[in-house]
Amino acid sequence: MEGKITYFSPGPAKIPDEVLLHLQKELVCHKNSHVSVMELSHRSKDFTDILDGLERVVRELLNVPANYKILLMQGGGTGQFAAVPLNLMSRKGKADYIVTGSWSSKATKEASKYGTVNLVLPKMDRFTHIPDKSVWKLDPEASYVYYCANETVEGVEFQDIPEVPEGVPLVCDMSSNYFSRPFDVTKFGLIYGGAQKNIGSSGVTLVIIREDLLGSPLPVCPTILDYTITAKNGSLYNTPPTYAIHVMGEVLKWVKKEGGLEEMEKRSIKKSNLIYSIIDESDGFYSNPVESKSRSRMNVVFRVGGAKGKEDLEKKFVDSAAAEGLLSLKGHRSVGGIRASLYNAITVEGVTRLRSFMERFCKENRA
Numbered sequence: 001m002e003g004k005i006t007y008f009s010p011g012p013a014k015i016p017d018e019v020l021l022h023l024q025k026e027l028v029c030h031k032n033s034h035v036s037v038m039e040l041s042h043r044s045k046d047f048t049d050i051l052d053g054l055e056r057v058v059r060e061l062l063n064v065p066a067n068y069k070i071l072l073m074q075g076g077g078t079g080q081f082a083a084v085p086l087n088l089m090s091r092k093g094k095a096d097y098i099v100t101g102s103w104s105s106k107a108t109k110e111a112s113k114y115g116t117v118n119l120v121l122p123k124m125d126r127f128t129h130i131p132d133k134s135v136w137k138l139d140p141e142a143s144y145v146y147y148c149a150n151e152t153v154e155g156v157e158f159q160d161i162p163e164v165p166e167g168v169p170l171v172c173d174m175s176s177n178y179f180s181r182p183f184d185v186t187k188f189g190l191i192y193g194g195a196q197k198n199i200g201s202s203g204v205t206l207v208i209i210r211e212d213l214l215g216s217p218l219p220v221c222p223t224i225l226d227y228t229i230t231a232k233n234g235s236l237y238n239t240p241p242t243y244a245i246h247v248m249g250e251v252l253k254w255v256k257k258e259g260g261l262e263e264m265e266k267r268s269i270k271k272s273n274l275i276y277s278i279i280d281e282s283d284g285f286y287s288n289p290v291e292s293k294s295r296s297r298m299n300v301v302f303r304v305g306g307a308k309g310k311e312d313l314e315k316k317f318v319d320s321a322a323a324e325g326l327l328s329l330k331g332h333r334s335v336g337g338i339r340a341s342l343y344n345a346i347t348v349e350g351v352t353r354l355r356s357f358m359e360r361f362c363k364e365n366r367a
């Protein structure tokens with residue numbers, strides 16, 4: 001498919017063709033099991049092998065130390081907005097939230113049901129930058145500090161891991177930039193991300209948690225969101241999303257084969273620069289509102305026809321791009337404009353085609 005079609009969806013998003021073709025080939029019969037992965041018992045030897053293989057590749061790619069547990073959960077990122085406070089808020093009854101966009105806002109709202117939430121940053125009208133550390137208000141007595149590494153809607157990404165007071169666990173939503181660059185797991189108490197952007201299909205969420213944070217959920221924490229129970233049962237307390245877990249394992253094996261996170265990062269820098277540079281060279285025809293040091297490598301958002309965008313021109317952009325096989329470029333409904341999501345499975349060639357289209361579209365439509 002790649003070569004004719006490039007699929008810039010924000011999620012569920014592109015899965016590498018090579019992985020899809022492998023999944024197709026073994027859809028009906030997995031190895032010597034005589035049945036499909038979808039039909040395997042979650043307690044069978046074949047499925048245990050799939051789970052073990054997934055854990056191995058996660059540990060290897062991210063260099064996860066032995067004192068961290070790897071959990072596979074359901075409920076997506078939204079489930080984690082609740083799971084994080086339900087499991088960690090009991091430590092001190094209050095938590096620090098760094099709000100840099102729509103998803104961290106939603107997480108904050110959910111957490112405030114379960115404890116006191118302190119906003120670390122001054123309130124912003126628009127999410128176009130990450131305020132300087134000098135204005136952050138971090139509480140050394142917080143249960144944890146929460147942030148979202150990449151805001152998928154606004155295209156705002158942290159380039160560094162925030163520094164937090166000693167002893168306060170750092171919690172991160174990596175749903176939209178998981179496995180797109182190397183990072184130091186030991187800086188975190190907990191990391192989570194839904195699979196449907198960089199690491200597979202929807203239905204499974206990968207949680208990495210430091211062991212000492214287990215064991216103190218709030219009494220109201222539902223069993224299905226309880227990290228301690230999930231860890232104790234090797235993510236098999238109830239029936240897990242078996243097929244989505246299998247897909248994640250295959251996608252991560254592909255990431256490893258392609259050269260791991262260093263290679264994913266190299267490609268991401270190249271791909272995002274291809275689009276940001278054409279935006280910046282367009283003399284205002286295209287515009288991106290995000291401060292340059294916080295621009296996302298994963299979700300490039302921009303307007304067509306000036307800073308506020310011309311809706312008819314943006315519709316023409318999306319439709320003309322689709323006619324050339326450049327699909328799913330419409331921005332999030334809450335902000336409008338255009339969004340090109342450049343996750344790991346998007347090739348440099350596909351992004352180069354988008355760049356050429358943008359050059360041509362600008363020439364032909366600059367009034």
Ligand code: PMP
Pocket residue numbers: 011075076077078079103148150151152153173174175176194
């Ligand atoms: N966090 C981020 C950064 C996201 O992009 C999304 C979904 N796009 C979510 C959380 C919510 O995830 P879900 O739809 O899996 O609940």
